[in-house]
Amino acid sequence: NAGVIQTPRHKVTGKGQEATLWCEPISGHSAVFWYRQTIVQGLEFLTYFRNQAPIDDSGMPKERFSAQMPNQSHSTLKIQSTQPQDSAVYLCASSWGGDTQYFGPGTRLLVL
């Protein structure tokens, strides 16, 4: 089992550019979560899918962030018009039944 896979591991973008982050959950897991980690804010929930359906996006900044799960094997988090304050480690986690969440290695995003 390869665990949760996230690509890219590192991404550097210029202010105003778009960034797309990818997550492949553990095979057979029905739930996918996105979190953001910064020194100041810690680990923050962004959004959650169950059986590919969006369940809760209450943590997502509404205007520039969007997430999709087009099939059970991957989810994407897209940030439009990136800003320096979007710099963070974006973590994807998957879960079989909702309890234990297994985290991927994260994507370290740096917006210059």
Add this chain to the structure above:
Amino acid sequence: GEQVEQLPSILRVQEGSSASINCSYEDSASNYFPWYKQEPGENPKLIIDIRSNMERKQIQELIVLLDKKAKRFSLHITDTQPGDSAMYFCAARATGGNNKLTFGQGTVLSVIP
């Protein structure tokens, strides 16, 4: 929504001694409390968890306690080793069909040889 407070933010202990991290939560409906360990540059890894139908759980040197009345839970690492040095996060999950975790701010544990 749920909020989780975690203390202390920094903890230094001597090798072989015990380390304790405390968390409190606000939503009495929360029913699942995992603890994650995160080493520098790595992803958070689940080390132990407890559900609301339990008060105590132990896995080797890790002990978690849950006090539902006080809405507090804690992690105790007995006989700490240098390999226990890392960031530790507590989290809480509320019921209601949404499985999102609300995390504490984290504790940096340093075990001094």
